[in-house]
Each structure stands twice: as C-alpha cells, then as structure tokens.
Amino acid sequence: MRRSSPRPGARFPAPHALSGLAAAAALVLTACGGGGGDDSGQAATAQAAAAPVTTSDAPQLVSGLSQTCSGCGAATSGAYAGTSVGTWGYPNATANAVDVQYSITGVAGKTIAMQLTNLGSAAVSMPTGLSSQVAAEMISPQSLSVVSNEEATQRAIREFNRAGWAQSTPASGAMKNTLAAPAPLAASLGTQGMTEGATRSWYHTDGTSRPATLRKQVTASDGTTVNVWVEVAEASAVTDTMVLDLATTFAGPGLLYDRLVQVGGAVWGANNFSGTLLPSGRPIDIVVLNFNHDAKPYGTVGYFWGVHNFLKTKEANSNEAISLYLDSETLSLGAAAGMQSIKTTMAHEGTHMQNFYRRQVTMGAEYAYDAWLEEMTAMQMEDFLSGIIVSGYSPIGDVRLPDYYRYSDYNCNLLDFTGFGVTCESYAVSGSFGGFLNRQLGVAFLRDLLTRKTVGSKQVLSDAIAAHAGWTFDKAFVNWRATTNSSMPAARTPLDYGYPAWTDGTFTLPAIDPSASKYTTLRKLPATAPASLLGLGSYIAPRSDANGVYSDKVRVPAGVTLSVVVY
Numbered sequence: 001m002r003r004s005s006p007r008p009g010a011r012f013p014a015p016h017a018l019s020g021l022a023a024a025a026a027l028v029l030t031a032c033g034g035g036g037g038d039d040s041g042q043a044a045t046a047q048a049a050a051a052p053v054t055t056s057d058a059p060q061l062v063s064g065l066s067q068t069c070s071g072c073g074a075a076t077s078g079a080y081a082g083t084s085v086g087t088w089g090y091p092n093a094t095a096n097a098v099d100v101q102y103s104i105t106g107v108a109g110k111t112i113a114m115q116l117t118n119l120g121s122a123a124v125s126m127p128t129g130l131s132s133q134v135a136a137e138m139i140s141p142q143s144l145s146v147v148s149n150e151e152a153t154q155r156a157i158r159e160f161n162r163a164g165w166a167q168s169t170p171a172s173g174a175m176k177n178t179l180a181a182p183a184p185l186a187a188s189l190g191t192q193g194m195t196e197g198a199t200r201s202w203y204h205t206d207g208t209s210r211p212a213t214l215r216k217q218v219t220a221s222d223g224t225t226v227n228v229w230v231e232v233a234e235a236s237a238v239t240d241t242m243v244l245d246l247a248t249t250f251a252g253p254g255l256l257y258d259r260l261v262q263v264g265g266a267v268w269g270a271n272n273f274s275g276t277l278l279p280s281g282r283p284i285d286i287v288v289l290n291f292n293h294d295a296k297p298y299g300t301v302g303y304f305w306g307v308h309n310f311l312k313t314k315e316a317n318s319n320e321a322i323s324l325y326l327d328s329e330t331l332s333l334g335a336a337a338g339m340q341s342i343k344t345t346m347a348h349e350g351t352h353m354q355n356f357y358r359r360q361v362t363m364g365a366e367y368a369y370d371a372w373l374e375e376m377t378a379m380q381m382e383d384f385l386s387g388i389i390v391s392g393y394s395p396i397g398d399v400r401l402p403d404y405y406r407y408s409d410y411n412c413n414l415l416d417f418t419g420f421g422v423t424c425e426s427y428a429v430s431g432s433f434g435g436f437l438n439r440q441l442g443v444a445f446l447r448d449l450l451t452r453k454t455v456g457s458k459q460v461l462s463d464a465i466a467a468h469a470g471w472t473f474d475k476a477f478v479n480w481r482a483t484t485n486s487s488m489p490a491a492r493t494p495l496d497y498g499y500p501a502w503t504d505g506t507f508t509l510p511a512i513d514p515s516a517s518k519y520t521t522l523r524k525l526p527a528t529a530p531a532s533l534l535g536l537g538s539y540i541a542p543r544s545d546a547n548g549v550y551s552d553k554v555r556v557p558a559g560v561t562l563s564v565v566v567y
Contacts, residue, residue, distance in 0.1 A: 001154040001157060001158060001300070001302075001303050001304075001349075001352065001375070001378075058099070059096060059097040059098050059099050059555060060094075060096070060098045060099070061098070061099045061101060062090070062098055062099070062100050062101070063100075063101050063102070064077055064078060064101075064102050065077060065078075065088035065089060065090050065100070065102045065104075065562070065564060066088065066089060066090065067086075067087070067088055068087045068088055068089040068479075068563070069085070069086065069087040069494035069495070069496065069497065070494065070495060071084075071494060071495065072084045072085060072086050072087065072494035072495075073085055073086030073492075073494075073566060073567065074086035074087060074088055074566075075106070078102070078103060078104055078105060079104065079105045079106050080104055080105070080106040080107050080110065080566045081106050083492060084492045084493075084494060084567070085488055085489070085492050085493055085494055085497070085565065085566070085567040086104075086494075086565070086566045086567070087482060087494065087497070087563065087564065087565050087566075088102075088104065088563070088564045089478070089561055089562060089563045089564070090102075090556060090561070090562045091119075091474070091478075091561040091562075092556040092557065092558055092559065092560050092561065092562070093559075094558060095558050096558055097127070097555055097556060097557050097558060098555070098556050099553055099554070099555050099556075100553070100554050100555075100556055100562055101552075101553045102551070102552060102553075102554075102564075103549055103550065103551035103552075104549070104550045104551075104564065104566065105548060105549050106548060107545045107548060107549070107550045107566050108545060108547070108548035110545070110566050110567060111486075111542075111565075111566070111567050112542065112543040112544060112545065112550050112564070112565070112566050113485070113486040113540055113541065113542055113543065113564070113565045113566075114540070114541050114542075114543050114552065114554065114562070114563070114564055115481065115482055115485055115486070115538055115539065115540045115541075115562070115563040115564075115565065116533060116538065116539045116554075116556065116557075116560050116561070116562055116563075117477070117478050117481050117482075117533075117536075117537075117538040117560065117561045117563065118533035118534065118535060118536060118537050118538070118557075118559060118560050119474050119477065119478070119536065119559055119560065119561060120535055120536075120558075120559035120560075121413075121415060121535040121536070122535050123532040123533060123534050123535060123537075124532060124533050124557040124558065124559060124560060125531065125532050125557065126529055126530060126531060126532055126533060126539070126557070127554070127555035127556075127557065150292070150299055150300045151419045151420055151421075153205050153300075154300065154303065154419060155371075155419070157205070157303055157304075157305045158371050158374060158375075158417075159371075160305065160306060160307055161304070161305070161306040161352065161355075161356050161360070161368075161374070162360070162368045162369070162370070162371070162374065163365060163368060164306075164307075190278065190282060190283070190285075190319070190320040190321045191214070191227055191283050191285055191321055192282065192283065194214055194227070195214070195217060196214050196215065196216065196217050197213065197214060198213070198214045199211055199212065199213050199214070199232070200212065200214075200229075202229065202231075202287050202289065202319050202323075202325075203308075203317050203318075203319050204289055204291070204325070205291075205303070205305070206292075210231050210232075210233075210289050210290075211231070211232045211233075212229040212230055212231045212232060212287060212288075212289070213229065213230055213232055213235065214227050214228070214229055215228050215229065215230045215238075215240070215243045216228040216243045216244060216246075216247045218247045218248075218251045219251070220251040220257045220258070220284075221251075221253055221254075221257075221258050222261065224251075224257070224283070224284060225283040225284070226247060226250055226251040226257070226283065226284045226286065227283050227284070227285045227286065228243050228246055228247045228286045228288070229285060229286065229287045229288065230243060230288045230328070231288060231289045231290060231328060233290065234288065234289070234290055234328040234332070237328060237329075237331075237332035238288055238328055238331055238332055242331055242332075242339065243288075245339065245343075246286060246288075246326075246342070246343070246346070247286075249343050249346065249389050250284075250286060250346055250350075254388070254506075255388060255389060256343075256346055256347055256350065256385055256388075256389055257284075257350070259384070259385050259388065259507075260347070260350050260351065260354060260381070260385070263381065263384070263443060263446060263447050263450065264351065264354045264355075264358060264381070264447065264450040264451065265354065265358055265450075265451065266354070266357065266358075267284065267322065267350060267353045267354045267357060268280065268282060268284075268309070268322045268353070268357050269357065271357075271361050271362065273361070275311065275313070275314075276310060276311065276314050277309055277310055277311070277361065278309055278310070278311065278320060278321075278322065282321070282322045283321075283322070284322050284323070284324075285319075285321045285322065285323040285324075286323070286324055286326065286346070287319075287321075287323055287324070287325045287326070288325075288326050288327075288328045288331060289325060289326075289327070289328060290327070290328045290329055291325075291327045291328075291329070293329075294329070295329065295333070296329060296333060297327070297329055297330040297331075297333045297334035297338045297341075298330055298334065298338075298341070299327070299330075300327060301326070301327050301330050301341055301342065301345045302324060302325060302326045302327065302342070302345035302346070302348065302349045303324070303325050303349060303352075304323075304324045304325070304349040304350075304352040304353045304356070305325075306356045306360070308320065308321050308322075308323050309322060309356070309357075309361075322353065324346065324349040324350065324352075324353060325349075326342055326345065326346070327342075330342055340390045340393055343389050343390055344382050344385075344386050344389065344390060344393070344395050345382075347381055347382045347385040347386065347389070348378045348379065348381070348382045349378070350381075351377060351378040351381040351382070352374065352378055354450075355369060355374060355377065355378075355450070358450065358451065363453055366455050367453060367454075367455060369457050369460075370415065370417070370457040371417035372414055372415055372416070372417040372426065372430050372457065373430075373457040373458075373460075373461060375417060375426070375427060375430050375431075376430035376431065376433065376434040377434070377446070377449065377450060379395065379396070379400065379427070379430065379431040379434050379435070380434040380435070380437070380438050380446050380449075381446070382395050383395055383396050383434065383435055383438050383509065384438065384443055384446065384507050384509065387507075387508050387509070387510070388506075394509075394510050394512065395431070396431055396432065396434070396435030396438075396499075396512065397435070397499075397510065397512040399431070400427065400428050400431030400432050400435065401428070401431075401432050401435070401484070401512060401514070401519060402518065402519065402522055403425050403427070403428035404425070404428040404429065404432045404484060405519050405522040405523040405524070406425075406428075406522045407424070407425040407428060408524050408525075408526065409424055409425055409428050409429050409432075410481075410485055410526060410537070410538050410539060410540055411526070411530050411533060411534055411537040411538060411539060412424035412425075412426065412429045412534065412537060413534040413535045413536050413537055414429055414430065414433065414477075414536040415457075415458065415535060415536060416534075416535070417430065432480070432484060433477070433480050435499060435512065436476075436479075436480040436483065436484070436499055437465070437476065437480075438502065438509055439498075439499045439500050439501070439502045439509055439511070439512070440469065440476070440496070440500075441465070441468045441469055442468070442502055442504045442507075443504045443505075443507045444468060444504070445464055445465070445467075445468040445469075448464045448467060448468065449461060449464040452464055458473065461473065471496075474561070475496075477536065478561050478563060479496055479497050481538045481540075481563075482497065482563045482565055483497045483498050483499070483514060484514055485538060485540040486514075486540065486565040486567075487514045487515045487519060487520055487523055488514055488515065488565065488567065489513065489514075489515035489567060490511055490512070490513035490514070490515065491513075492567055498514075499511060499512035499513075499514070525540060525541065525542065526539065526540070526541070529541075533557070533560065543564075550564075550566075
C-alpha cells in the first residue's frame with residue numbers, strides 16, 4: 001500500500017510553520033551526569049542533582065563503554081580524537097537493570113548524544129532517575145491525526161494480502177471478506193484478449209463499480225501484456241501523454257517491470273490453487289481510478305489487493321485481474337510531482353503484488369510478511385527502482401526520512417505498523433530502516449530477503465542481514481537508530497553507520513546525509529522523557545562536557561543498549 005501525505009519541498013505543499021524553539025531543560029541521570037561548561041564557550045545543558053541509589057535495590061554497577069566503530073573518532077574506550085564520528089556502547093543482555101558509569105575525554109566543543117534502544121519486543125520502564133523534562137531543540141513533534149478511513153481500508157487490504165486469502169483454499173472453505181459487500185459486476189474472466197478501446201467495470205475499495213477504458217496496451221520484455229485502464233469519468237483529466245508515460249515507465253525495456261522481476265522474480269505465475277486463483281499467463285492491469293473524489297492529489301496514491309487474483313466463484317468482489325490501482329487525482333492534479341509519486345508507487349505496489357505471489361501463494365501462508373516488513377520491502381524496492389524512473393528523487397531521502405524527523409519517530413515499535421497512526425508514522429520508521437539496510441548491504445541483500453524461505457518476519461530479516469553483513473539484527477538496528485537519531489554527518493560517518501551511496505551493477509542509490517539542513521530543520525528531540533521505551537523503540541538526548549570530559553552514570557534497563565555518539 002502506498003500512502004502519502006502533503007510534505008514540504010518541491011513535491012508537496014509546505015506544512016504549518018514551526019512556531020519557535022523550546023527552552024532547554026535539564027536531563028537528570030541516576031547519579032552523576034554530563035553538565036557544566038566546556039572550553040569552547042558553548043552553553044551547557046543544566047545539570048540537577050539525581051536521586052540517590054539505595055543499597056537495597058541498587059543495580060549492578062559496571063564501568064566504561066566499548067568502542068562500537070573502527071577507524072573512527074573513538075580513539076579508545078574512554079577517549080575521542082580526530083574529526084570523525086565516534087561511537088561507544090553498552091548492551092545490557094542481562095535480566096536486570098545495570099548502572100553504567102563512564103567518561104569520555106577529548107570532547108570539548110563536540111556534539112554529544114546519549115541514546116537508549118530497546119531491543120526487546122515488549123515495552124520497558126525508563127530509568128527512574130530521568131527527569132520529566134529534557135533538552136529540546138525545537139517545539140514538540142507535529143502531531144499525527146487519528147487513523148483515517150483510508151488508513152483503515154489499507155490495513156484491511158494488508159491483512160487480506162497477508163492471511164485472508166488462505167481461508168479461501170478448498171480445504172478451509174469460504175474466505176472471510178474484509179471490506180464492504182461489492183457492487184454487482186458483469187461476469188468476465190479478467191482482461192484476457194481485450195484490446196485498446198475496450199471498456200469494463202472495476203470494483204474499488206469503496207464498494208462501487210467504476211467503468212474504465214483500456215487506453216494503452218504494451219508488451220513487456222518477457223512477453224507479458226500490460227494494460228493501462230482509465231476510469232471513464234476521468235478520461236479528459238488523464239491525458240494520452242500521461243497514459244503513455246505510465247505504460248513506458250512500467251513496461252519499457254530495463255525499466256520498472258524488468259527490474260522487479262530481476263530482483264524478486266515473477267509477479268504472477270503457476271500455482272496450486274486451480275479453481276480458486278487465476279492461472280498463469282495473465283496480463284498485468286494498471287487501473288487509474290478517482291479514489292475518493294476529494295479534488296486534491298496524494299493521500300492514498302495506490303494499492304494492490306490480492307482479492308482480485310481470485311476467481312469470482314471464490315470472491316464475488318474480485319476483478320479477476322493481476323492488477324494494481326492508482327489515484328487519478330494525484331496524476332491529474334499533482335503536476336510533475338504527482339506523476340513522480342505515481343511512478344514510484346507502481347514500484348511499491350508491484351512489490352506487494354510480487355510478495356503476494358512469491359511468499360503467500362508459492363511458499364505458503366506461514367511465510368507471509370507481517371505488515372511492517374511487507375511495507376518495508378515495498379519501500380526498499382521503490383528506493384532501488386526510483387533512480388531509473390524518476391531523475392533526482394529519492395523516496396527515502398525525500399519522504400521517509402523527513403517524516404521520521406517531522407513526527408519524531410524515535411520511540412516507535414518497528415514491529416507494530418500503524419501507518420499514519422496517532423503517535424507513530426510507521427511508513428517513516430520502516431522506510432528509513434529499509435533505506436539504511438539498502439545502502440549498507442545492497443540489492444543482493446534485498447533479493448535474499450524477498451526470496452528467503454524462512455518463517456517469521458523478524459527472523460527472515462535477521463537471517464538476511466547476517467548472510468550479507470555478518471551482523472546481528474540488533475547491531476543493524478542500533479546503528480540505524482544512532483545514525484538517524486543523532487543526525488550523524490555523512491562526511492564523518494564511520495563504517496557500518498550512515499546512508500552511503502551504493503552502486504551494484506545497474507542499481508544505484510544516492511547517499512543521504514542526516515546532518516543536511518533539510519533534515520535538521522525538521523528534527524525535534526523529545527520534549528519529555530517517555531515513561532517507557534516501546535519494543536524496538538529508542539530515546540535520544542543531547543549531553544554536554546565539563547572541561548572537555550563527558551561523564552555520566554546511566555541506568556540501563558534489561559534488554560536495552562546504551563549508545564553514545566560524539567562528533
């Protein structure tokens with residue numbers, strides 16, 4: 001599912017202006033913490049006295065941090081030197097909280113950040129020594145609205161694509177319908193044999209049946225027919241030039257469809273569900289409909305819904321087509337940026353189409369991705385393919401990472417996909433992590449992730465990371481959070497961190513610099529310390545030195561990793 005909201009810059013209207021800066025406040029840790037001044041004259045974060053640790057329940061005390069980068073600014077376990085980023089850490093793999101006492105010298109005038117990352121799936125309480133207020137760079141995050149009807153529909157589609165279809169196999173009886181009852185459809189077995197000028201109706205998620213005309217028919221490199229349909233009511237708004245551009249971008253030699261197949265295999269083919277699912281050799285139908293008649297672009301830009309891969313004898317609301325759906329108003333009202341969004345959306349939705357066939361239908365329902373990984377892999381594919389279909393645009397660098405900062409997605413659970421939820425923008429979280437992995441591990445990693453026959457979304461991702469980097473999932477996740485949360489400057493980023501440029505044959509990715517002003521003007525550190533760290537959530541806070549030495553004593557909950565970043 002491809003979901004977009006208005007964003008700043010060339011692509012979207014500007015958001016409401018930020019109203020100002022919040023005053024810096026104290027961050028109090030369990031005993032002694034960073035504070036005082038430095039010899040550069042920078043203002044220091046205020047330091048208040050911490051509550052004493054009682055002897056009856058005091059956690060184990062450990063001393064020092066380990067260097068977590070090589071050839072970097074972490075000269076030793078307790079000293080910074082040079083100009084590159086330095087990183088240190090302590091992973092608490094015990095069953096109890098520990099107090100970590102440490103100091104780092106040579107940090108006068110440097111940017112210092114302390115991060116806690118929960119590597120467990122359940123929330124953990126934050127250290128009691130943390131004050132309710134922490135230093136804030138800017139105003140509190142732009143709030144997210146409650147889940148819209150559109151997002152609820154997308155969730156229903158995702159859930160059907162993940163598991164609902166399996167209930168329709170002969171052994172398990174009728175399928176559970178996840179959306180409204182369909183409007184009547186004329187009986188037809190998909191679009192096989194239709195030619196340009198043909199008209200048929202298409203069932204949409206709102207329960208309506210939309211007449212559309214086959215405006216363009218082309219043949220992909222492997223002989224697959226690709227049809228572009230446009231809703232009859234949108235005929236004048238969606239021009240022939242737009243239709244040709246869509247068809248060429250999707251099916252042109254070496255372009256979107258060819259690359260999809262090259263990385264992840266067929267989008268549809270032979271299957272063992274004769275009489276339930278469509279057979280192999282079907283056309284691919286790209287259907288342009290006016291999704292919600294709101295007279296503006298964006299919102300839900302596109303979707304793939306696996307229900308349409310079924311015969312109508314099994315699913316009455318099936319369009320009996322291997323199909324993806326695009327919003328006509330984004331195309332007709334969004335100008336160049338709208339076309340750009342639509343083109344990359346075809347890569348995104350094409351990946352959902354491919355995942356449905358490859359993992360659910362071919363491997364088996366137990367191999368389906370959870371929503372967070374389903375969306376992450378679609379955004380990863382979009383990332384790799386965008387460079388060949390849209391010049392100078394990066395969906396991760398231009399959309400997902402800005403949203404990560406705009407909505408302050410630090411304490412969001414990667415595994416709990418809420419879309420544009422009340423507190424977390426999960427597209428930004430999954431997309432940014434996927435963009436990091438793409439640039440660290442390359443297209444061979446993505447191909448492995450898509451095709452690896454492993455049950456469990458986190459496990460299949462962990463195995464693919466280990467196969468291509470020799471890392472654990474935990475290392476990849478902590479390094480991504482540290483890179484992103486600290487706005488680590490690309491020019492000084494050490495190995496295994498950052499969003500470096502990547503070239504792998506004909507696949508290229510642009511570098512992303514989290515310290516660029518396009519991100520730092522959006523970045524807002526937490527205005528308050530959360531009561532708990534969510535599963536796979538994180539917390540980031542600025543620290544300061546005293547006469548060139550940064551010292552802290554931090555209580556680290558069980559399963560949480562403490563990180564320090566200096567640059």
